[in-house]
Amino acid sequence: MAPRLRFTISKSPTPSCIITKARTRSTMSSTPCHRLEFSIRNCWRTVRRTAGRAAATALIAAGVLELTRVPAYAASAAANGPLDQERAHWAFRFPPEVNPPIVKNKRWARTAIDKFILGKLEKLGLQPAPSADKRTLVRRATFDLLGLPPTPEEVDSFLRDASPDAFARVVERLLKSAHYGERWGRHWLDVARYADNKGYVFFEEKTYPWAWTYRDYVVRAFNEDKPFDRFVLEQLAADQLVLQGDCRTLAALGFLTVGDHFSNNTHDILDDRIDVVSRGLLGLTVGCARCHDHKFDPISQADYYALYGVFASCTEPMVPPLVEAPALKEAYEGFELELIAREHKLREYVETKHRAIVQGARTRIADYLMAVYAQRNQPATENFMLIADVGDLNPTVISRWRATLERAGAMSSIWAPWHQFAALAQTNFAELAPEVHRAVMKSDRINPRVAAALSSAPLQSMKGLAERYAALLSSIDKRWQEALSNPAVATAPPRQLPDPAEEELRGVLYGPDAAPDLPAQMDWGFLSLLPDRASQGEFQKLLKDLEQWLMHGPEAPARAMVLNDLPMAYEPRIFQRGNPNRPGASVPRRFLEVLNPRCFSRGGGRLELAQAIVDPKNPLTARVLVNRVWLHHFGAGLVTTPSDFGLRGEPPSHPELLDWLAREFIRGGWSVKSLHRLIMNSAVYQQACVAPDEKSQSVDAENRLLSRMNRRRHDFETQRDALLAVGGTLDLKAGGPPVALSTPRRTLYTFINRLDVPPVMATFDFPSPSASCPQRARTMVAPQALYLMNNDFVADCAAAVLRRGDMATLKSRAEKVDRLYALLFSRRPTELDLRWAGDFLGSSPDGKAWQHYVHALLLANEFVFVD
Known part of the structure; x- marks a missing residue:
């Protein structure tokens, strides 16, 4: 029986909320072992949230709360604390050095991979399937690596090669093909949620004019076998690397920038970037910690906003850099002069308007404070349509003033009086205000300058209070401007006011968190700062x-769709409940605490984040990538939740094999092509799809133990490309801007509209590009078969097969059928195939019989699936 977890209350202390919460978890007495880490952590956090870490540890140390029957990896919380328990989860431990098991069938197990697979099979009394025939192998390898069918000549060449390393040479030939990068680049683009447009946006251009430069970069990176650690570094921080003159590498930053624009909601854009990095590279759902600590994994809200700070510290330039030098230098010089002139006009307009908005925010303080007071019982928002009766005040500034007051709270030395007076009822404000006024004057926590401003005549209304705050802050602003304009300090301007009380008040007006100190934006985000339609237009x-x-x-x-670091890095705060209008405690920019809590100190931290992700000591990155490659070779990963290696993800079917592959991957210089060689030259990969016996089917119906190869249906791109390839109409031109789906180029180059994915692509499970896709769905529905049966495109491809030069010269029916089977199925027709062909062609006297026959063959499972 699997180990079980039991929480018990072993003493009876004074009843309290802590023990009540612990008791509510004490019923969790039968958690399966592979969910054990979650249960321990969940109980711990329940107690810790109520009393704090120290108190919760003390409860366990005192024996009030007891964990029983805990496996060795879950050490005592009293000794190690919760993060040590959570780090014990298999995915957070660095892959250990493991040796392949000793197996009985040494003849079959020719590689380490085979021994790991066979070792588990032999324990259950199972046998592996026999090797697939050579035609099946070359077809499988070609589709796997190129996404295209092998030609009859390639198949025949492999059949004639009787050498022991014949298949290894086929793998080498395929890995050298330029089409390899197109196939495996598409796999990565699923993870990178690639699309050629921004999703829903308001007034701006909806397409990404240069998203294709990222797609071409990915294809090139796979073809060049760029080390995966370098691949990650470039995708997160190419602008901060030495590129040795190859500006095309800057396009790598499209990994971050080709995501959805979410109607230009900055917080959602940053959340999307955190998600694609964490799920795509680390296999962790960090996005779940946006509003609260992750419910299952050891990822806190502080972790989320530490990463938020990294990505909030960079911006997309209005004029991105070139990916390569212009072909016609003189013509480009004219283009550039006009570009500079247009950019100057825009910059001048933004700077002028920005100065006016900031100045208004600093001079109309009383109006903004009263606007916040009037909306005190309404949800916080910056939406123009949801803010009523604010006149010409700027909604964004109102929102920032509201955040300032909420963040300061009732204990603030500056804003405590405001909160106390604001709590009074409007109807009898004048009657109650004197008592509050006396309490404020007695307090020794109030800023002396605020106390002095409030010490005059009693207040009659909140408007009067707002005007006093405005007068005080205006006087501080005046003093600061005088300090800056002092000729004596022209060479070394002051950084603060000498009086601490005045400097505290200056912080209300200046700085990243100051309500009036709005950042200038040279993009569509600036539109939200312009409340009048004339300025917007x-x-x-x-x-x-x-x-x-x-x-x-x-x-x-x-x-290149790049990011550049801001001059000053963003200092993140935890948004309470994920609400950006309620910033809470500050957090440093850093990596995930459970992996490496070291803070980032260079710029915004993007390069340091990338380096932490590809650090060989990071237990996740290599495992996640190895699992993704395994998934695309076998149809299922060793971990069946490829973007969730957390406590709620599925454990690996072969953990030692996953660890061995991860270490080999790192030892091999993070080479993806070397990983292909390891996998494809194994006996496991070269098995037939037929189950070796009935026992394997009953014991392992889902084939998680890999006693046979999995039969896999081609994805949409492979089906479409194969149809064009066998018809001889496939245009193999590589790279460049996207094309329409009707163009006979590889499907990789089709324009992807994230708002409207072509229905036929969606029918065949093309993933939504709105989020990172860990693994495509595998459906079998009627519209798929109906498309292949009835669509003109498939019928045209069938006709094109017959127009091929090698088909048109054939005279006899047998020769044509033989060639068709070689083209479509990489084999010779059987006697039964020939008899069916004769029956079909003989029963249809019109001239379209051959086209209908080819069309029927294109519908066959043998063409749609790969064994």
Whole structure:
């Protein structure tokens, strides 16, 4: 029986909320072993949230709360604390050095991979399937690595090669093909939620004009066998690396920037970047900690906002850099002059408007305070349509003032009086105010300058209080401007006011958290700061003029969708319940605490984050990538939740094999092609799809133990490309801007609209590009068969097969059928196949019989699936 977890209350202390909470968890007495870590952690956090870590540890140490029958990896919380328990989860431990098990069938197990698989089979009395025939192997390998069918000539060449390393040479040939990067690049683009447009946005250009530069970068990286650690570094921080003159590498940052724009909601954009990095590279659902600590994994809200700070510290430039030098230098110089002129107009407009908005925010303090007071019982928002009766006040500034007051709270030395007076009822404010006033004057926690401003005549209304705060802050601002303009300090301007009380008040007006100190934005985000339609229209026109020239001007070159660090890194705060209008405690920019809590100190921290992710000591990155490669070779990963290696993810079917592969991957220089060689030259990969006996089917119906190879249906791209390839109409041109689905190029190059994925692609389980896709769904539904039966595209492909030069010259029916089977199925037709062909072709006297026959063959499972 699997180990069980039991929580017990072993003493009876004074009743309290702590013990009540512990008792509510004490019923969890039968948790399966593979969920054990979650139960321990969940109980711990329940107690810890109520009393704090120290008190909870003390409860366990005192024997009030007891954990019984805990496996060795879950050490005592009193000794190690909760994070040590959570680090004991298999995915958070560095892969140990493991040796392949000793197996009986040494002849079959020719590689370490085979021994790990066979060892488990032999323990259960199972046998592996026999090897697949050579035709099946070359077809399987070609589809796996290229996403295209092998040609009859390639199949025949392999059949003639009787050498022991014949298949290894086939693998080498395929890995050298330029089409390899197209196939495996598409796998990565699923993870990277690649699309050619931004999703729903308001006024701006909806397409990404240069998203394709990222797609081409990915294809090139796989073809070049770029080490995966370098691949990750470039995708997160190419702008901070030495690129040795190859500006095309800057396109790697598209990994972060090709995501959904979420109607230009900055917080959602940053959340999307955190998600694609954490799930795509680490196999962790960090996004679940946006509003609260992760419910299952050891990922806190502080972890989430530490990463939020990294990505909030960078911005997309209005004019991205070129990916390569322009072909016509003289023509480009004219283009660039116009570009500079348009950018200057936009920048001048933004700076002018920004100065006016900030100045208004600093001079109309009383109006903004009263606007916040009037909305004190309404949800916080920056939406123009949801803020009523604010006149020409800026909604964003109102929101920032509200956040300032909420963040300060009732204990603030500056804003405590405001909160106390604001709590009074409007109807009898004048009667109650004197008592509050006396209490404020007696307090020794109030800022002396605030106390002095409030010490005059009693207040009659909140408006009067707002005006006193405004007068005080205006005087502080005046003093600060005088200090800055003092000729004596022109060479070394002051950084603060000498009086501590005045400096505290200056912080209300200046700094990243100051309500009036709005950041200037040279993008569509600036539109939210312009509440009047005239200003909005002018800004839209200037920005659209610049965008259109960048994309469509004469000699407009391709550009990289990069990120650049801001001059000053963003200092993140935890948003309470995920609400950006309720910033809480500050957190440093750093990596996940459970992996490496070291803080980032260089710029915004993107490069340091990338280095932490590919650190060989990181237990996750290599495992996650190895599992993804295994998934695409076998149809299922060793871990069947490829983007969730956390406590709620499925444990690996072969943990020692996963660890061995991860270590080999790192030892081999993070080479993905070397990983292909390891896997594909194994006997496990070369098995037939037929179950070796009935016992294997009953014991392991899902084939998790890999006693046979899995039969897999082609994804949409492979089916479409194969149809074009066998018809001889596939245009193999590589790279460049996206094309329409009707263009006979590889499907990889089709324009992907994240708002409207072509229905046929969705029918065949093409993933939504709105989020990182760990693994495509595998459905078998009627519309798939109906498409293949009735769509004109498939019928045209059938006709194209017959127009091929090698088909048109054949005279006899037997020769044509033989060639068709070689093209479509990589084999010779059987006697039964020939008899069926004769029956079909003989029963249809019209000239379209052959086209209908080919069309029928294209519907066969043998063409749609790979064994």
